[in-house]
Amino acid sequence: MPILIHDLPALDNRHVKTSTEDVMVDHVIPGELLVITFGFVSWDKRPDFDFYGRLKKLEQFSGRHINKILVRDSGNSWYHRAIGGLGAHPDETAASLRALIRDIRPSKVVTIGQSMGAYAALMYGLLLEVEQVIAFGPLSFLDPAQALLYHERRWLSVMRDLATNPPPSRYDDLLALGRSKADKLPDMHILFGTRPDKDGSTESVNLDAMHAHRLSALGNCTLYPFPYSGHPVVQHLIDTKRINALLAKSIAGIELEEEDKEITPDWQGWIAENLRLGGAPEELIDILQQHGFSYAISAQAVAQGGKA
Known part of the structure; x- marks a missing residue:
């Protein structure tokens, strides 16, 4: 049954947290920016909707409404199987999202997600031919043969399940999908940690970096490496108080002042x-800036030799 967007009530944190649906659509103002968010994996409970609170903050910063479609994959199948209310496989889900976009008539469409949600943001961003994709720590493929070639074993069980029991439509290599859309590529922003995956490792090995550089071969792709983050790069950006400024600039073109963070005795x-x-x-x-301190505070602390 299609989602009727007219006269939808505004979402709030309680509804977003307690909903049992796989898709939620916020109150629509036709012509305004639309952001489609995709939730990350969760093995012990239903995945959360992602980025809703951050987008509400961005509305406050910008003074403008942001149309929002929140999507999650309750089956943790990297958005390749049933998404309640949208479709049973990627082509069906993309068709439902395309219909919603037509109804909303936005000025711009952005897809965003982290980890599993980042794969979906890229996959559906390419399928829907959106203007912009923001992906935090995405995989670039779901093909188990390639995974073994690159020693990518983190979600190999999901890849094997999709390979042995494939859905009616499947996109297991984002590079191949991107090449099929070469004349309509979105503006892709790939954010990823480059810290070695294994604690205590002295080797510069990070699988997210491999996937990011693989995606960069498509073109129209900007890479943002973060050397003090591993896979959970969004949490790193939250901890270092950079997530709001980054989203404001990327999505709305708004420059926010750096958030002050005081130098502690350990850092001194x-x-x-x-x-x-x-x-x-x-x-x-x-x-120091990579750890969330403003340039002014960092420069002052270094100039003082670490003394308070």
Whole structure:
């Protein structure tokens, strides 16, 4: 049954948290920006809808309404099987989303997600030919043969399930899908951590970096590596107080002031020790910024040699 978008009530946190649906559509204002969010994997409970709260904050920053479609995959099948209210496989789900977009008539369509949701943001962003995709730590393929070739075993069981029991439509290589849409590629932003995947590893090995560079071969793709983050790059950006500014700039073109974060005694000691060992001040400032300190606070702390 198609979703009727006219006169939809506004969503709120309670409804988003308690809903048992796989798709929710916020109050629609035709002509305004539309953001379609895709939730990340959750093995022990129904996956949450993602980015709703961040988009509400962005509305406050911008003073403008953002149309929102919230989607999650309750089966954790990387959005390749049934999504209640939308479809039984990607082509059906894309057709339902395409119909919603036609009804909303937005000025711009953005898809966004992290991890499993990032794969969906890219897959449906390409299928729907949206203007922009923001993907945090995406895979670039779901093909088990390629996964074994790259030692990508994190979600191999899901890949094998899709390969042995394939849905009626399937997109197991985003590079191949992107090449089929070469003349209509969205503006793709890929954000990923580059810290080695294994704790204590001294090797520069990060599977998210591999996937990001593989996707960059498509073109029209901007990479944002974060050297102090692993796979959960969104949490890293939340912890370092950069997520709101990043989304505001990427989605709405709004420049927010850097959030102040005070240098703690531990960081003061770190600065002093690195300066003593001959660390370059500009490199220390860059590292501090990667950890969420503003440029002004970082530069002042380094100039003071880590002293309060």
